Amino acid sequence: MSDDIHYEAWGDRVDPALLEAVRDGNVPEVLRWLEDGLPANWQDTEGCSLIFLAAYHRQWAVIDSLLAHGASVDLPDRMGWTPLFWAAFNSHADIVSFLIGRGANPDARTNDGEWPLFWAVYKGHTAVVRYLLLGGAKRNQLDVDGHDELWLARTLARQEIVTILEGQRTRHMTHPQPGNSDGFV
Template sequence: MNPEVPQPPVIGKVSHHSIELSWMNEESKPRTGSPEQWSHFSVEQMDPKTHKYSTKYIGYGTHHVLEGLESSTSYSFRLKVTRPSGECSFSPAVSVFTTREPYCGKNLHQAVNREDEEELTTVLQSGTVNVDVHDKMGFTPLMVAAQKGFTSVADILVKHGADINKRDSTGKNSLMLACYAGHLDTVKYLRNCGSTWQSRDTDGCTPLHWAVDGGQLPVITYMIQDGCEVDVMDKVSLWTPLMRVSAISGNTAVASVLLQAGADVNVRDKAGKTPLMVAVLNNHVELVKLLLDSGADHHMKNEYGAGAADMAKAFGRQNIINLLDKISMEDSNRLTSTGQFCYGDKK
């Protein structure tokens, strides 16, 4: 006599990595006597390629959870009942799909980097991801969008609650990143959302410092027109944006914009250096010329009593030495011609 065909296992809770199965039939009702007289059960899983079954559970229970499964994947199972007599019967197979893996921060950042607005919206609407989640570099999605100039992506993020004032480990916010990269539309968007020119990173640098470092003329021009303070100092060296130009890029176009906006050409840093001295130290010859033409005082000394000429000689900046000598000669001739030469200074 053929054993009765058992019912297939019942599908319970399903997640992206697990499937719950249960079963109940005559053999699983309350039992008496020794286990040798009981039927036992096996849950078997079918290999989709070979269509062969492998055992995932064996025992007397009526419930089993399979874990470690792939998300969004179809699985097929059957129940095998083995009676004390050794007779076996198999249920029909039952198939079920695991669910899609929940969205995470990685999915959000991938959508931002690909500028995939549709996927970005889907991830955000899932409600499973923090809109300000940091990536491995410590950037939020809005920081990434700002750095890349993805203004529409930034708008989606802000409308889903992204914090425009979030900072990375160095204190930079989205506005600073957009300014440094020169994305004017994104800069304007962030300003309209309430970002401020007064924000500072951990060194006290402002968005203008970062725009100057990036050499972003259109952004710098807009910032100045929007009322950004041109002589704002950082908190470490007391460098203004003009001083940053002298120290880093030597960009005369950027320096000209700052000077035309009223930047102090003779401002001093923490050590008493002026932009002219710093430009000399970094051998920015064309910037030295511009600063001198803009009223830089080459007679000024730092806190150690050294001036621009002393620094040029100490570092062998011959082009600048010649330039300063020429300026000094012109000054001397001008004083002589105007009758302002002091007898006490005569050799």
């Protein structure tokens, strides 16, 4: 997946006026489509949803309108990428923060078992790592090879991220959560 949406791929699946309304943040026009029967969780054949397109264009009011009409903030595409995963992968910290604030799951996994925090660490997206952790992303999840995000940050010499992750680990070890005997959350 890239940081590029090819609108011609959507053209034969939905009226271009709807796509333009989402891109432009034209909430009344998007609402008209919903009132005319378009499902709030509509997806193209690749699984790309209207929330995904709105997130790509940072159209916060459109996202809120779609959510108010029952759309899922975590609706994945065919590869299992949610809008939050895409934003984390592409270093869009503002979108990550916004989507988490709207209830997006910071630990949603793709079909390949990937998750936002691991990719943010891999790509060195420090601000995204911070927002994911503030948004409740679980630490110490393991990839298929048994590696967690701290191992990855150390391996890639992402010192600022190592410091963030070690700080999270230390804080949770010194202030264990109720019901968690090992101190990790």
